[in-house]
Amino acid sequence: MPIDPKSLIGFGAEATSRSVKRVSNLPAPIRQAITGDPIEIDGQVLDHESQVVLKAGEWARPDTLTPDNVAEFRLFGNSSAIMGGGSPLPIAEERNFSIPTQTGPIEGRLYRPVTGDAVTPGLLYLHGGSWIFGNIDTHANVCRMIAMAANVTVLAIHYSLSPERVFPFALNEVRDAWHWMHARKDELGITGGIAIAGDSAGANMATVHCIRARDEGWPTPSFQLLFVPPTDMVSMTYSRERFKEGFFLTEADLVQAAENYLGGDHSLLTNPLVSPILCENLSGLPSAHIATAGFDPLRDYGEAYGNALREAGVQVDICRHATLLHPFVNLIGVSHAAREAVAVAAGALRMGIASAGIYVP
Template identity: 35%
Template sequence: MPVVLDPDAAAVFAAFQAANRPPYESVSPTVAREFYLAGRPVSNPEPPELESAKPLSIPAPLGAIPARIYAPKTLRKSNGLAPCLVFFHGGGWVIGDLDSHDVVCRKLAHEGELIVISVDYRLAPEHKFPAAADDAIAATKWIAANATTLGIDAAQLIVGGDSAGGNLAAVVALAARDGDGPKIAGQVLIYPATDFAMSHPSHREPETSILLTHSVIKWFCNHYLTGTADIDNWKASPARAKSLAGLPPSYVMTAGADPLRDEGDEYAARLKQAGVPVAYRHFPGQFHGFFTMGKLLPQANVALTEIAGWLKALK
């Protein structure tokens, strides 16, 4: 499928190429994490002022999971309790942390007028599959069990994330539907990774290999998965779940220049076919990762405002 970048996205990509930074797959995971975090100030929009942003420690069987809880100045409440978005950051299950996605979580809390809890799940290759998925499920269960103490309405618990984080949000929603977790009110899947088979056309098209390149995806996968047998496991590939029926209302976003485009599109279509209410949004002229680049890409702010509106309308 031909991809034509929006002018601003093309300018960002040109600047990225001119910087000549070594690709992630040519360095160690530790160095890749440093590169990823160092690039954030260049692209992060101005963060809104919040009521609070505090560290949170979530007990888990294999050790506490760090998290951060954000409360906006204007908070939608019912009987003193507010809706909550449990957010999982992107980064291929290898890079990214609470700080890399701090600004986007602040903006989601501010514009969505809800509590956001960002979860710092364990990363690969130090902790391979299913560590990240297990942490995401455990964290969501703990948040639900402690909802009232946290000021959260457990009936309005939403999960979401970008890229690998969208994968984890989809996994949490599936687990919860099948009894391993609380009832989930909605899921926000921002260019999610849904199928490790990587067999869709967008995984082969040269036009999609921008920032998130075909080669770096393989690097992420090799670090995260323990072997090819994991590909068919729905905890790794939510698209491999036998059914998507009974999942919560879903917002699914894809980008045109993205190897994950087709699997995200297909997942949204399958959700609809399964009777799930779906809001599907495609940004044809943007690349994978644009959502967190609000300083440079106006469409990132458009997308975030749309998601905030969807969250507000969720019943």
């Protein structure tokens, strides 16, 4: 009998979770012999479960992202995200879709916290992965968790990746998926408006999508939920310098990810649809919750964008999870602190949707 790949994924995620928990639960001296002393920087102490994952990643990940090892990086990124996400969380209903776009169909998956004819608000989720990896499987558990915790119907999409497809190809797929979702709200069991969310590269595109929606007259997202968003491709910040090595996402990774996404066109680095903090007018954008991680080179970019939104009159809360790493949304299966961070964000989403005047049962 052929083996179902999804059963292997589930087995691997469960085994990873058990292994991290076992190491994390060891007496501190034994655990530290495996992972090293607790990592403390600027008064922040890295979550010990995340430190176990970080140590494991040092043994498994490619040295750095280069033009020649994209396939290897994808394999590492996708597998580690699935393993860190843990065993599948309970969800009322899941459905897969093929979503038409102007450049061809993309995959989508719907996560419903309710069944039957019951309706909820909606959320479009854009996965992270430096624009080169990630898919609807790598972020399945964070979507399930948000759907159930915030009582929203989540549509996750797998946009085209670089370097095969470069800016603005994926952004336009997001646009087309957005319109498809709005046109089918009744079929999808969605009432009222639709929010947008994403992590890392997906969070960058979520911010940009909000700007495009405002400027081009599309239905505006009811709320934006941004995990560790890269919002500035130009400036060097304290966090980018301080955490440029040894914390999952390296400086070389960031440079090569931008190179891939932009097809080597450095003139695009200052384009507001690439670096949204450079947008001259941030007023009139949806309210936002921005979640950053203490041990993340991109930390300061997300917080600077949140402050810029506030200055423009947008309601925003910025929540720094000081003990966490950049990819914490993909660590909810192994880190209590990561799960708590996503739960906080889901609560903010639920409140943000309610504040926008959209019914939340």
